[in-house]
Structures are given as C-alpha cells and as structure tokens.
Amino acid sequence: MTVDIAQTRTEVGNYFVSNYPPFSQWKPGFVPEVLDALNQPPRIEDPLGLYIHIPFCRKRCHFCYFKVYTDKKSSEIEIYLDALIKENELYSRMPAFEGRQLRFAYFGGGTPSYISDKQLRYLVDGLNRHVSWQNAEEVTFECEPGTLQKSKLETLKEIGVTRLSLGIEHFDDEILAANGRAHLSPEIYRAYQWAREVDFPQINVDLIAGMMGETEEKWRDAVRRTIELQPDSVTIYQMELPYNTVISQDILKKGVTSPIAGWETKRSWLNYAFEQFLAHDYEIAGTDIVATKKKTCRFIYRDALWHGGDMIGIGVSSFSHFGGVNFQNAHNFEEYVRILNEDRLPLLRAVSLTPKQRLIREMVLQLKTGRIEIAYFQKKFGVDVWKEFQPVYEELEDKSLLQRENGMIALTRRGLLEVDHFLLDFFEPELRTVRYA
Numbered sequence: 498m499t500v501d502i503a504q505t506r507t508e509v510g511n512y513f514v515s516n517y518p519p520f521s522q523w524k525p526g527f528v529p530e531v532l533d534a535l536n537q538p539p540r541i542e543d544p545l546g547l548y549i550h551i552p553f554c555r556k557r558c559h560f561c562y563f564k565v566y567t568d569k570k571s572s573e574i575e576i577y578l579d580a581l582i583k584e585n586e587l588y589s590r591m592p593a594f595e596g597r598q599l600r601f602a603y604f605g606g607g608t609p610s611y612i613s614d615k616q617l618r619y620l621v622d623g624l625n626r627h628v629s630w631q632n633a634e635e636v637t638f639e640c641e642p643g644t645l646q647k648s649k650l651e652t653l654k655e656i657g658v659t660r661l662s663l664g665i666e667h668f669d670d671e672i673l674a675a676n677g678r679a680h681l682s683p684e685i686y687r688a689y690q691w692a693r694e695v696d697f698p699q700i701n702v703d704l705i706a707g708m709m710g711e712t713e714e715k716w717r718d719a720v721r722r723t724i725e726l727q728p729d730s731v732t733i734y735q736m737e738l739p740y741n742t743v744i745s746q747d748i749l750k751k752g753v754t755s756p757i758a759g760w761e762t763k764r765s766w767l768n769y770a771f772e773q774f775l776a777h778d779y780e781i782a783g784t785d786i787v788a789t790k791k792k793t794c795r796f797i798y799r800d801a802l803w804h805g806g807d808m809i810g811i812g813v814s815s816f817s818h819f820g821g822v823n824f825q826n827a828h829n830f831e832e833y834v835r836i837l838n839e840d841r842l843p844l845l846r847a848v849s850l851t852p853k854q855r856l857i858r859e860m861v862l863q864l865k866t867g868r869i870e871i872a873y874f875q876k877k878f879g880v881d882v883w884k885e886f887q888p889v890y891e892e893l894e895d896k897s898l899l900q901r902e903n904g905m906i907a908l909t910r911r912g913l914l915e916v917d918h919f920l921l922d923f924f925e926p927e928l929r930t931v932r933y934a
C-alpha cells in the first residue's frame with residue numbers, strides 16, 4: 498500500500514509503553530521502599546538480571562530522548578566506570594542478593610561500544626568481582642557501527658557477549674546525516690561483516706521507521722538491505738517524539754511543522770517490513786521484532802523483565818525493577834558519581850506496585866510480545882484477565898485488534914501495529930490521563 502506521507506504528522510508526546518505505573522508517578526518519597534525490598538531474604542529461584550548503562554555517544558541524534566553525554570574525556574569515563582563497579586558492589590552486599598546468580602546482563606545506552614577495549618575489560622573485571630555473569634544465559638551489548646573495530650568485537654566475544662545489537666536504524670546516508678546519526682552506511686557494512694566473522698551466537702539489527710526524510714522508496718530499500726544481511730533478529734521501532742528530543746524542541750519552541758510522518762504511514766511501513774521478513778524465513782516475535790526461523794532466537798532480557806523478573810539497572814538515570822518496586826537512579830552525572838563515592842546507592846525516585854499494578858504491568862508488557870496466556874495470569878495472580886478487563890478486551894476484539902483463541906489472547910496484525918496506542922486503556926482510570934514520562 499502506498500500512502501501519502503504528508504497526510505498526517507507525528508506530533509510531540511509519548512506513546513511507547515515500556516513500564517507501569519507511568520514514570521510520572523515515581524517519587525523520591527518512595528525510595529525507602531526500595532531499601533526494604535533489598536533487605537529482604539534472597540529469592541534464589543527468581544531470575545535476576547543486570548542492566549549496565551553506558552551514557553556516552555559520539556553525537557546526539559536529533560530524535561534521542563535519553564540522557565547522553567557527547568563531551569566526556571577519557572578520565573571522566575573512567576571515573577564513571579569506577580562508579581558502576583561501586584554500585585554493583587553495593588547491591589551485591591544487600592541481603593536480597595546473597596547467593597543469587599545473574600540470568601542475563603544487558604549493556605545499553607547511550608552507546609556501550611563507545612568505550613575502549615581497555616575500559617571494557619576494566620569494567621567487566623570490576624563487575625565480576627562482586628556479581629558474576631559467567632553463568633548468565635544471555636549477555637546483550639548495544640553497538641553503534643562507527644565505534645567498532647574488529648578487535649573490539651573480539652573483546653566483546655571474550656567477555657561473554659552472546660547477543661550483539663547493532664543500531665543501524667537506516668542505510669540511507671542522507672537520512673542518517675539528517676537525523677544526526679554518527680555513522681554512515683560504509684561503517685554499517687564493515688561492522689556487520691566483522692561481527693559475523695567474530696561469530697556471535699545472535700546478531701540483532703535495529704531499524705527505525707519514520708526518520709526525518711523517510712520516503713516509501715527509501716524505507717523499502719532499507720528493508721531489502723537488512724534482509725540481504727540476514728541478521729538473526731530485527732527490531733523495528735516506529736519513530737516517536739517525546740518532549741526532550743531536538744526535533745520536539747524545534748516543534749515546540751520554533752513552531753516548525755513536525756518533520757515526522759504520521760502514525761498511519763509509519764504503521765504501513767512496519768507492516769511492509771513484516772510482510773517482507775515473513776516472506777524471507779523470519780517470524781514475528783513481538784510487536785516490533787522479527788526473528789529468523791533458521792535458528793532459535795531467545796529474548797531472555799525482554800521475557801524475564803516482562804514476566805515480573807528482577808533487574809537491577811546500574812548507571813546514571815538507570816531503571817530497575819526489584820521485588821515489585823520500580824525505581825530510577827539519579828539523573829545527573831556528577832551527582833550519580835558523588836553519591837556512590839559516599840558509599841550510598843544513587844536512588845532518585847521509586848514506586849512500589851500494588852498487586853493490581855503488578856498484574857497490569859505484566860499484562861501490558863506481555864501483550865507487546867503479540868500474545869498472552871490466560872492461564873499464566875490465573876496461576877500467578879488468581880485472576881482471569883479477560884473477565885477482569887472484559888469491557889476493554891471486548892472493545893478491542895470488536896475493532897479487530899485482538900482475538901481469544903485456545904486459552905490465549907492474541908493481537909491481530911493491526912493490533913501488533915497499534916499496540917502502544919491502546920495499552921493505556923488497561924491502566925487504572927486515574928493513571929490514564931496523567932503524563933506518561
């Protein structure tokens with residue numbers, strides 16, 4: 498289907514649902530509840546993950562809404578790495594961690610691949626002294642193609658990375674440059690070739706549908722070129738405009754027209770990508786991810802977190818979920834480092850979830866895999882989710898966004914494409930209208 502890109506535009510606001518309750522409800526006053534959870538006896542059987550936040554990038558992309566630093570010197574990066582090691586050590590000393598093993602680790606950012614081989618080994622040695630991921634089933638590492646050399650990829654393999662995630666976003670050099678990306682297409686091909694030679698168990702590629710300057714033709718070309726590379730999985734984001742991106746600020750402060758195609762157009766691009774990947778031996782593994790059928794691709798980080806598993810996020814402004822409490826670290830680089838130098842956890846704000854909120858959190862996140870199992874929620878929460886949320890489910894069923902089949906609630910193709918726009922309907926009434934982030 499060809500669509501008129503100028504027909505509608507994406508306006509400023511958050512749509513992407515990644516947690517519950519909304520971030521705007523997390524407050525400093527609830528931080529003592531984090532410490533209560535960390536002082537409980539360990540739940541040895543429950544999965545535990547570690548997220549390591551590396552907030553440095555070569556350039557700030559115009560659509561970026563993360564807290565990233567593009568001007569830190571090597572000495573400052575090393576101070577930050579020591580702070581990460583210290584934070585990991587402080588957690589390892591808490592009663593709730595005693596004897597617990599990591600099931601997964603995830604290096605995210607920012608750009609984790611921005612740091613050097615030497616810094617990487619220093620960080621991993623320091624982290625391993627306190628909590629080891631030697632037995633972890635999955636270690637993911639996000640990379641920006643232009644920051645990679647073959648030797649760095651070999652280091653990543655040696656430190657145990659099993660899943661390399663390459664932030665390609667697009668192949669068109671004009672689009673990459675217009676959106677402020679630091680890399681261009683030759684760096685993509687070079688990095689991808691090295692990554693294959695180093696032979697990671699799983700290589701994921703990120704694409705974004707709807708970058709500035711996107712056209713039907715260029716998007717089709719990006720999908721075609723991705724299929725040619727044959728990655729194990731492909732994550733396809735629909736561009737959104739949270740408040741703090743460069744693009745959003747231009748719209749809000751300078752009154753410029755949004756340069757981002759509308760949601761219908763982006764959905765049609767994502768749908769086109771789904772069709773193409775399905776025709777080339779991939780299957781849909783979630784609302785924004787396809788995976789090859791040629792081997793088993795697992796998403797332990799996503800699945801553990803979305804099934805209520807514990808994950809500690811270390812690093813400036815990192816997010817955690819532990820023992821039914823959501824919490825976030827200090828936003829500011831200097832403050833984050835200073836608090837850790839005082840031997841304290843750098844906790845900024847938190848929210849302790851009620852049983853109902855835990856149920857909603859897991860249900861909305863698992864819906865993003867494309868299907869949920871009714872019996873899972875019955876067993877874990879003692880609730881028939883269809884009955885509990887019957888008016889919402891029936892309305893979505895009437896709109897052909899989902900269907901009930903064999904004990905599952907499964908999203909239709911349209912449901913997959915629109916999921917973030919209707920998940921809010923499952924929120925508690927008083928949290929549907931608050932600002933999400």
Ligand code: SF4
Nearest residue numbers: 554557558561606607
């Ligand atoms: S590479 Fe990622 S984290 Fe860094 S500026 Fe771009 S979008 Fe933000």
